[in-house]
Amino acid sequence: MHDLTFPLRWRVALVAPALAVFLAFWLLPMVALVQVSADGHLIATYRALLTNSRYMTSLLETVLLSAAVTLATLVLSTICGLLLARREFPARRLLVALLTFPLAFPGVVVGFMVIMLAGRQGLIGALALRLAGERWVFAYSMAGLFVGYLYFSIPRVIVTVMASASQLDASLEEAARSLGASPWRVTRDVILPALTPGLIAAGAVCFATAMGAFGTAFTLATDIDVLPMTIYTEFTLNANMVTAAGLSIVLGLVTWVVLTLARSLTGASVAATT
Template sequence: MHDITFPLRWRLALIAPALAVFTAFWLLPMTVLVHVSGDGHPLETYRALVTDARYMGSLGATVALSAAVTVATLVVSVIAGMLLARREFPGKRMLLALLTFPLAFPGVVVGFMVIMLAGRQGLIGAVSARLTGDKWVFAYSMTGLFVGYLYFSIPRVIVTVMASATKLDPSLEEAARSLGASPWQITRDVVLPGLAPGLVAAGAICFATSMGAFGTAFTLATDIDVLPMTIYTAFTLNASMVTAAGLSIILGLVTWLVLALARTMTGSAVAATA
C-alpha cells in the first residue's frame, strides 16, 4: 500500500468547506450570543439568570422532560428494534417504513397530531367521554409534550438499535445459552452490553433534541414551561435580547455537557467490549 500524502495547500483546500460551515453556522452565532448575553456585565447577567427561580424552574422542567423522553424512547426502541432486526415476518418492511415515517414530520406537524389525539376534540377525549363520562385532555400539558417528543424520538433510536444489533456476535449468545443462561440473563449480560455504545450515543442525541425542540412545544404551548419557550417569550414578548441570549447559552452548555458525557461513556463502553 502506498502512503498518499497531500501538499499543504491541498489539505487546506479540502478542509476549507468544513471550516467555512463551522465558522458561519457555529462560531459566529455563538460569538454573537456570548457578546449579547454579556451586555458589558457578563457575570452579573448570568448570576441574575441562575438565581431566578422561574428560569431555573424552566431549565429543570426541560431537563426532566428530556430525560424521561430519553429513557422511555430507549426502552421502547430496544424492544422494537431487536424484534425488527432479528425476526422476519410478513409486512416487516411496511411496519419499518411506518415506524420511521415520523422522521419526515416537522415539530409543528407532530404538535398538531398530538392535539388531534389528546386535544379538546381529540380521539382520546371522545373515547374517554363515552367510557367514563370524563373527557381526558392532556395535549396542552407536559404530558402532551412528552407524547410528542416520544413520537419523533423513537424512529431515530430504532434505526440505531437495528444497526447495532446486526453487529452483535451470535456466538456469544449461543455460548451463554449452552451454559444455561436464561433469556433475561442473555439480554442483561450479553445483548445490552453489546448495544451499549449505540444506545448511549442515541440516548444523548435524543436528549439533546428534546432539550432544544421548539416547534412541538410552540404548537402545544398553553400550560408548558420549557426553556425553548421561555427563550422565545424573552425576545418576542419582553424584547429582552440579553435574557434570551443568556438562556440560550445556558441551554447549550447543559446539552453540550450531556453530549460530552455520552462521548466519554461510549468510549469507555467500546474499550470494555473490545
C-alpha cells in the first residue's frame, strides 16, 4: 500500500507548481477579464462590440495584416532557411547569427529601426528625394508596420525551417532525382510536403505574434488602427475598461482559433506522412 501511495504523492508534488502557475497566471486573470468585459450584461456587451464598425474594422485590419506578414514570412524564410540548411559557404554561421539577431530586439526598437529606414528623415526617404525628387515616407502606416512585423517574424521562422530541413530524409530526394525529377519538382513534391507541418506551426506562431504585437505599433502609431492599439486607447485614454477587456477577449479568441486550426492541420499532416 505504501508503494502505491508514494508515487501518487510525487505526482501531486510535480503537478502542483504547474497547476499553481496555470491558476495564477492564466485562469484567474481570464476569469477576471471576462467578468469585467461582461459588465453584468454579457450578451448585450459583446453584441455592442461585434456590431461596432470601428472595432470590427480594426479587427479586420489586424487579421489581414497578420495574414500578410505570415505569408510573406513563410515564403522568405523557407527560401533562406533551405539555403542556409543545405549549403555550406564562407561566413555561413555569421550570416545565420545576423539573421537571427533581431530575436533579441523588443518591439519598440524594431519600430525605431523602421522609422530610421522609412520615416521622415529615414534612409529610403533621403534616397527617394535625390532620385525621384520627393520624399517617400511610409513608416507611420500599415506598410511600415508590415515591415516591422516582418523584421522580427523572419528570424523565428528561419530557425524552424532550418531545424526541419536538417531532419529531411535525403534518400527520398535522391530517389526523385534518379527518376528524372527536376530540382523544382524535387522541391515541390518532396521537400515542401515534408516541411509542411513545421511551416504550418511556424506560421501559426507568426500570425499569433503579429496579432498581439504592441511595441512596434505603439512606436509607429500615427495612422495605424490595429486592435492592440485600439485596446490601449480604450483603456488608457478613454478609461473604458469594459470595451478594452471585451476586445482583448475577441483578440484572444481569434488567435486561439487560428492556433487550434494549425494544430489540427499539423496533426493531420504528421499522420499522413507516417
